[in-house]
Amino acid sequence: MSETTTPKAKSALDEADAVAGPSETRKLSRKEQRSVDAKTRLASPWASGFALVLAILWSVPTFGLFVSSFRPERAIKTEGWWTFFSNPEVSLENYDAVLNGNTDFAGAFLNTVVITIPAVVIPITLALLAAYAFAWMDFKGRNFLFVAVFALQVVPIQIALIPLLTQYVNFGIDSSLWVLWLSHSIFALPLAIFLLHNFMMDIPRSLIEAARVDGAGHVKIFFQVLLPLLVPAIASFSIFQFLWVWNDLLIALTFAGPDLAPLTLKIGDLAGSRGSEWQLLSAGAFIAMVVPLAVFLGLQRFFVRGLLAGGVKG
Structure with a gap:
């Protein structure tokens, strides 16, 4: 045992050694030591x-x-x-001008909701299936494909905008909701697959093997065994993706037509063409941030659990 282990950590390790069997003592001791030391450091007054x-x-x-x-x-x-x-x-003049004026802020709010929800659900759904395949299914080239997906995270969004816009025009779907949904999903998938794959790899293999012994196939293992355990990871990435899509300006400015303008575009237009009405920006910006703030606070406990998952793995 390390000389720097605190008395509290020693006590926890002694209890863990007493509960664990002879073959599990060393592994459980490492996990308990990391957990207790991390809690001690985070609980310090500094x-x-x-x-x-x-x-x-x-x-x-x-x-x-x-x-x-x-x-x-x-x-x-x-x-x-x-x-x-x-x-x-x-004064409530700013809010009245934003909500009841000629800014069409309510329509932009609805556009943002319609854009954001599918742009969160689509990449998470695809990433869950891909992460399960990379984590628990053996197939040729699995490691190479996973590295390739991970490497896609370094591709800047800016260099893909013009090629994507060209393809959307060729497909005849430009200035539609599908353009925004697909763009957000494409840019989110590499990180989503990477995070969910790492979370799945923290799940004990014995749990999967026990389900297979009971006759469960991949579908039943995914939906009945893994999916309930992945709630913290799904919630964590959902928050990231929701905040990114809700506050996005670049993709909306590139792909969204006038009828699909989200809040970020409308907030930029609130100042007027000559910047003479920028007093409306504070009211518009605060209205736009209420929903992301409520989502973050509502899912905060899942967010913290997802970030800390695997941090004390033995």
């Missing part, structure tokens, strides 16, 4: 203080955006948002 300071600094711009969204146009254009506390002026 780590907690640093996390608190980082959270405050990260939240200040959001709070400033929230305050500015309720300030009148004159105050926004002439004073900083922090002057609100010395001269509090509250």
Whole structure:
């Protein structure tokens, strides 16, 4: 045992050794030691203080955006948002202009929802099937194909936009929802397959072999054995993909037609052609960030579990 092991870690290791059998003692001891040491480091006052300071600094711009969204146009254009506390002026004119004006913000919000949900479901569905094949099915060239998929992550999105747009025009599907769904799915698949594959490899092989002994095939193993265990990983990637698609501007600017403009394009148009109405940006931006914020907070526990999965693997 390492000399730097804390008394708390030693106690946990002693209990683990007492429970584990002779053949499992060393493996379980390593897992318990890593788990306890990680919890001890993360629970230190310095780590907690640093996390608190980082959270405050990260939240200040959001709070400033929230305050500015309720300030009148004159105050926004002439004073900083922090002057609100010395001269509090509250107005709903910005929200009224965004929601009820001629900006068609409600239509852009609906377009964003229609674009985002399939662009999250499609790559996750395909990535789950591909990750299962790479993890638990033996076929020729499996390792080569997995490396090739992993290498696709280094391809910049920018260099693929023009070739993709050319193909979409040739297929006759340009300026349609399929263009946006396919583009987001193509760029998300390499990372999704890589993350889900690594998560699947952390599942004990004995569990899969036991299911095979009971007569389960690949379909039953995937849906009844693996899928319930993959909820944290699916939720983690869903959050990443949802935030990326919801806040995307480049793909929307390249492929979306005027009738399919999402919130990101509309927010850019709120300032006007001459930048004379940029007081509306704070209200529009805050409306656009409410849904991603709610999704992140609602799935936060799955997000943390997915990120930490396999971190203490023995």
